[in-house]
Amino acid sequence: DIQMTQSPSSLSASVGDRVIITCQASQDISKFLNWYQQKPGKAPKLLIYDASNLETGVPSRFSGSGSGTYFTFIISSLQPEDIATYYCQQYGNLRTFGGGTKVEIK
Amino acid sequence: QVQLQESGPGLVKPSETLSLICSVSGVPITSHYWSWIRQPPGKGLEWIGLVYYNGHTDYNPSLKSRVTMSVDTSKNQFSLKLTSVTAADTAVYYCARDTVTTGGGFDPWGQGTLVAVSS
Numbered sequence: 001d002i003q004m005t006q007s008p009s010s011l012s013a014s015v016g017d018r019v020i021i022t023c024q025a026s027q028d029i030s031k032f033l034n035w036y037q038q039k040p041g042k043a044p045k046l047l048i049y050d051a052s053n054l055e056t057g058v059p060s061r062f063s064g065s066g067s068g069t070y071f072t073f074i075i076s077s078l079q080p081e082d083i084a085t086y087y088c089q090q091y092g093n094l095r096t097f098g099g100g101t102k103v104e105i106k
Numbered sequence: 107q108v109q110l111q112e113s114g115p116g117l118v119k120p121s122e123t124l125s126l127i128c129s130v131s132g133v134p135i136t137s138h139y140w141s142w143i144r145q146p147p148g149k150g151l152e153w154i155g156l157v158y159y160n161g162h163t164d165y166n167p168s169l170k171s172r173v174t175m176s177v178d179t180s181k182n183q184f185s186l187k188l189t190s191v192t193a194a195d196t197a198v199y200y201c202a203r204d205t206v207t208t209g210g211g212f213d214p215w216g217q218g219t220l221v222a223v224s225s
């Protein structure tokens with residue numbers, strides 16, 4: 001099984017800050033990594049697929065990079081509406097989610 | 107516009123079988139893979155498994171012995187059965203289109219349905 005280690009588990013940042021979340025796979029998954037945003041009481045929303053491709057309609061302040069076993073997700077300028085929990089998800093072998101990162105406003 | 111809607115009992119007794127249906131609209135169910143994902147209250151997401159209309163399935167190894175998924179093409183629905191449930195199976199259950207095999211992710215998702223396991 002492929003394990004996904006996401007960090008940090010939570011963070012607090014100010015509006016306008018750059019936020020970085022990392023996700024590490026237990027084995028090489030090439031570029032097969034997606035990122036989701038989940039707001040309280042809602043289903044997750046796909047933001048980035050194939051490690052770095054922005055889903056249609058998603059603001060450009062969101063970005064992703066990486067390949068192999070190490071991936072990063074960046075919010076370039078944190079906005080109040082970005083308060084949510086973010087999850088990575090691999091599909092190199094079956095599917096596995098990371099543990100999530102809860103993003104709060106300082 | 108593709109839409110998914112979960113349905114099924116909100117309460118299941120321990121040791122019994124949890125059964126859910128996901129109704130798909132806006133696209134033929136034969137055109138994609140479909141997944142079930144769950145989220146225990148206050149916790150993270152867990153992929154349960156996927157199904158294709160031809161009967162192909164892949165399951166999370168940790169749940170494989172208790173899970174069965176199938177597709178009903180006549181109703182444009184797919185289903186989940188989870189046997190021998192315990193309190194640990196209490197969660198919001200989501201169905202989602204699984205586009206990961208064609209370069210995307212889980213999109214869209216249903217709104218989710220809370221299933222509690224309790225006597």
